[in-house]
Amino acid sequence: MSVLTYRKAISQALQEALRQDDRVFLMGEDIGAYGGAYAVTRGFLKEFGEKRIKDTPIAESVIVGAGIGAAMGGVRPVVEIMTINFSLLAMDQIVNNAAKLFYMSGGQVRVPLVIRTVSGGGSQLAASHSQSLEGWFAHVPGLKVVAPATPYDALGLFRTAMQEESPTIYVENSLLYGSKGEVPEEHYVVPFGSAAVKREGKDVTIISYSRMLILSLKAADTLAQEGVEAEVVDLRSLRPLDTDTILRSVEKTSRAVMVEEGWKTGGFGAEIVSLIQEKAFDYLDAPVQRVAGADVPMPYSRPLELAVMPSERDIIAAVKNIL
Amino acid sequence: MSVLTYRKAISQALQEALRQDDRVFLMGEDIGAYGGAYAVTRGFLKEFGEKRIKDTPIAESVIVGAGIGAAMGGVRPVVEIMTINFSLLAMDQIVNNAAKLFYMSGGQVRVPLVIRTVSGGGSQLAASHSQSLEGWFAHVPGLKVVAPATPYDALGLFRTAMQEESPTIYVENSLLYGSKGEVPEEHYVVPFGSAAVKREGKDVTIISYSRMLILSLKAADTLAQEGVEAEVVDLRSLRPLDTDTILRSVEKTSRAVMVEEGWKTGGFGAEIVSLIQEKAFDYLDAPVQRVAGADVPMPYSRPLELAVMPSERDIIAAVKNIL
Amino acid sequence: MKLAEKLDLSKEELINFLRQMLLIRRFEEKAAEMYMRGKIGGFLHLYIGEEAVAVGAISCLKPEDYIVTHYREHGHALVRGIEAKRIMAELFGKATGTSKGKGGSMHLFDASKGFMGGYAIVGGMMPVGVGLALASQFKEEGRVTMCFFGDGAVNQGEFHESLNLAALWKLPIVFLCENNGYGMGTHVDKTFSGSDISKLAERYDMPCCQKIDGMDVLVVRDEVMKWVERARNGGGPSFVEVMTYRFRGHSMADPLEYRNKQEEEKWKKRDPIPLFKKRLLAEAVVSEEEMALLQKEVDREVEEAVEFAEKSPFPSLESVYEDVYV
Amino acid sequence: MKLAEKLDLSKEELINFLRQMLLIRRFEEKAAEMYMRGKIGGFLHLYIGEEAVAVGAISCLKPEDYIVTHYREHGHALVRGIEAKRIMAELFGKATGTSKGKGGSMHLFDASKGFMGGYAIVGGMMPVGVGLALASQFKEEGRVTMCFFGDGAVNQGEFHESLNLAALWKLPIVFLCENNGYGMGTHVDKTFSGSDISKLAERYDMPCCQKIDGMDVLVVRDEVMKWVERARNGGGPSFVEVMTYRFRGHSMADPLEYRNKQEEEKWKKRDPIPLFKKRLLAEAVVSEEEMALLQKEVDREVEEAVEFAEKSPFPSLESVYEDVYV
């Protein structure tokens, strides 16, 4: 075991991929000379050279599209879209090409592309730079979507992504880069479609992913002090979704709270709520609660931003609401 | 009363807007000389001239962006994005500019823009041309989203859209253009955020919008022959959402089925299900059902396409599942 | 036969050019008929009138090269050697089609032939083409990508992003703009501001030629060959604007109200097939009889394609869930 | 003072140019300080070094004209006459800020002054600028839109779409590219393939000038004035590429590892403020004393801005839900 930051775990995952397979290359804005907007690829240009660490123009559509084409052509691109907000400019390539080419070609054309991007708010970057759009990608058949909350999962999920033959959106969170966690020295992977019970409990199930998972764990700690034993499920993978783990937990606790950072209305959390009520209706003692971002564009001002984003307190309140 | 097709109702709504307010103009691909991909604006170029019927290059991002800027500059653009699939190319302008400028400017900048577009499948246009993405727009604070199912609502909702000071996505459906319905001669409007009970019933609530509403009504007819009285709610407006009408119906029937054409996983239907279970949990006798498109890219082949899209039979089965 | 000699084309090759043009023409006439009879659904975009472009341009490629193109791509697919019957079966939505019935007319693929797809989103194939060229460069394969698109795609942002990146990284790709004067019903003068599409490319420091005559298959062949070879030899990307005309509507639904008869007639006088036939006859490459025979062969091939498509089964309903993920 | 005379600028105007440059410089030095002290959050992009561009260019506009720009826009906002204190308050996230604290540094607006926003998405302001120009043309208002963007935005698809549409419809807009050599940490040579950004515009049949010196406020004024007047007189859009340099990092987080000291020094020798000061002194427009006084005034204005921002209240929590819909 060694203790790594989330940033370092991802860096290491990338280095490993680059060293193991010379068809792998990285492509994105400011990943080379600048070292990555979040310093994840710092030093990479020196180690791997320009052929494999490709700084691109600011042109998200062709960055992703060229990643798709390159993947079709038998190499292994890892494309970075600096933040998920900018993926809106590449939406057509992601949704109409990456996700659909395998299907539209009747299974002929594979797109083993990994798109790394950063989701979420909390750094006062305001409305256009603070969105959590991974739920949209999780709506699209043909894409896989994962969102690690810990260094362990970050490394393990990335390894799986590199083995995938279907396009994967790998969602990071900027507020987690400095967070630390244990990571085994020996090889391991975290498969897609496997949620993890990150804390056991019997009274209520809290379901979440990415940074909200960390908040959920904190909330569970606080609740424990008040005698409430919350089970915390980390989805890790939004598509494919590990319905079994969710249902098993809810069948045990009979109560569930879904926590996500994005806007509540039409958010991916609604999918989880719907699934639970469809498949575990008779187990539920209370309505499944949703804790999510307020339905407003993200304001810049710090107190407003804090008011808009889900907090530990919101999670605790939601749990208490159904106890 | 006169009987109009859905197409004619929209044409008429556009003509009315153009005649009543000389700040109104239309902008989009092939709306002029070609008369519109779905012939909605046929003859418009001749009546209103090039200044007000603007054929554009195929460049969705600047079409929408220029619509936003023009709206900010005090005119009243009605922008056509030929089909909702192509809105993926304008996603950044819609989500980061249209939806957020009023907020980011602290209430200074208004964007009274109407974007007309066509959603849905069913014409064998295959994966990239058959999507139902209106649920994504309904996720975005700052946007309003309406989707009429009948000529009456098409005209009434459009009139409201033209009075709006916030950006509106007005979602049409290509398979409805030929459908007919009664439309009063005298002036009326259909406000946003008001769902309509399109059929009363006591046994189950079927909630839907756009073309799926028509299917839902048919299913209700068939069910009635078997003695099941379904109440059918037409959302009409996805954002703002008329939660009251939905809940009132479900509180009466204790059973609900949500019908939408798009992919099930992460679809907007999940929002409706979540809302119902959150706010009417104690009224529910059975889990809310979802009828939705299969989670696959749309196949071209006719039998496959039919298998993927929700059918009257699927709706009936879902209803029976919870009776 | 000056040009053909200069191009170093054998008699067989010349006959094959004619044969391919005849095949496209006949295939599409038949497809239109089948569409009217309800055998084919969705959008059907005919290439009739533009045959010389696909034939001339694709003749410059090697088997390992890549092609990406738009939704008006029956011609490109046929020239690339995808069997007419598999294309027709795809149009019929049958299990024996190129995409097992999942793609339809707008999404023809044959990865084994480097035919990496028809793309229905205007401009959407351009970034993908850039990526294929990037893969070739990365692996040092010497494969060239040929990227077809229409005049309407020129105004999409992706056009700009793709040309810039290809030029910046000197990728082995030929951008081939099929300028048929219209994007749907809108004339190119109403959509593109510059006077000359091909000149746009210069500004990325990408070579481009003058507008070339897309009705003469040998002109197309001659011009495109230079750029394909240049790309293969590490010279980077280039841009070719080919002037052509679609004789039919944009799709089967097009009432064709936006263009006038004179213009149509003017172009039809330069129909690439009679034009090439005349030349072959004049230079005694083929006789009238041989041509009639050729036409017969092509007719039979298309008849067989329809028969094959007709007789083929629809895909199984379970197949709907296949090919979503690898 | 040949150029100033030629430009027909009064002494007051010249002094005002200096004052505006000093104000931007001082304002941003202070903002950087406040950022380090945790008073300002998010990203803070400083314009220091580029002052002459905003001052020269915006001086060409009339009050009714429109401006759209990027996230590095404190300078543009100040020159447009938005009070320093309201901008500083916005940076502090206070209720008295230009957007009541909702926008922050990257999203400054003052609709009453035609300042239609800073845009944080690279290239995102260009289509909006085109639309503002369209509104002006539609209403025959004679308003001109000035659209600022960086060298990095040139490779976005929206750049292409916007220039094409503006040229096609002859809209009254001036596209002003602030080429400071880098987009974040990436040099323009690694992102743009052509040899000359300004030449790109020619291909839309849009006039453009040679790269102009962005360190000399009078050169900027002179060049830009021509294009603004042209636009106002119905001559349509134009494109100006201004060569400049940001003396600081891309944002406060930038370690500045990607460029070298020599390059920085070379540019700093052409700091627009001393350059302009020297000229004003040489031509006896202002004395050293007057300049010192000017600096004092500016210092005070900035101090007051900080004080104002500091003392202003944060927005109420309820205000979070306001301004989502009209």
Ligand SMILES: Cc1ncc(C[n+]2csc(CCOP(=O)(O)OP(=O)(O)O)c2C)c(N)n1
């Ligand atoms: C992004 C996008 N916008 C609009 C359309 C609808 N559409 C399909 S083909 C077409 C015209 C394209 O014209 P051009 O590129 O010249 O090709 P041509 O059809 O003339 O071969 C349009 C507008 C589309 N498929 N994709």
Ligand SMILES: Cc1ncc(C[n+]2csc(CCOP(=O)(O)OP(=O)(O)O)c2C)c(N)n1
């Ligand atoms: C679409 C998009 N992609 C990436 C970014 C991240 N980003 C912010 S500024 C910037 C560099 C822009 O450079 P340039 O246009 O030259 O302007 P400058 O900062 O030099 O003034 C980048 C990549 C963004 N904001 N928007």
Ligand SMILES: [Mg+2]
């Ligand atoms: Mg065309």
Ligand SMILES: [Mg+2]
């Ligand atoms: Mg720059």
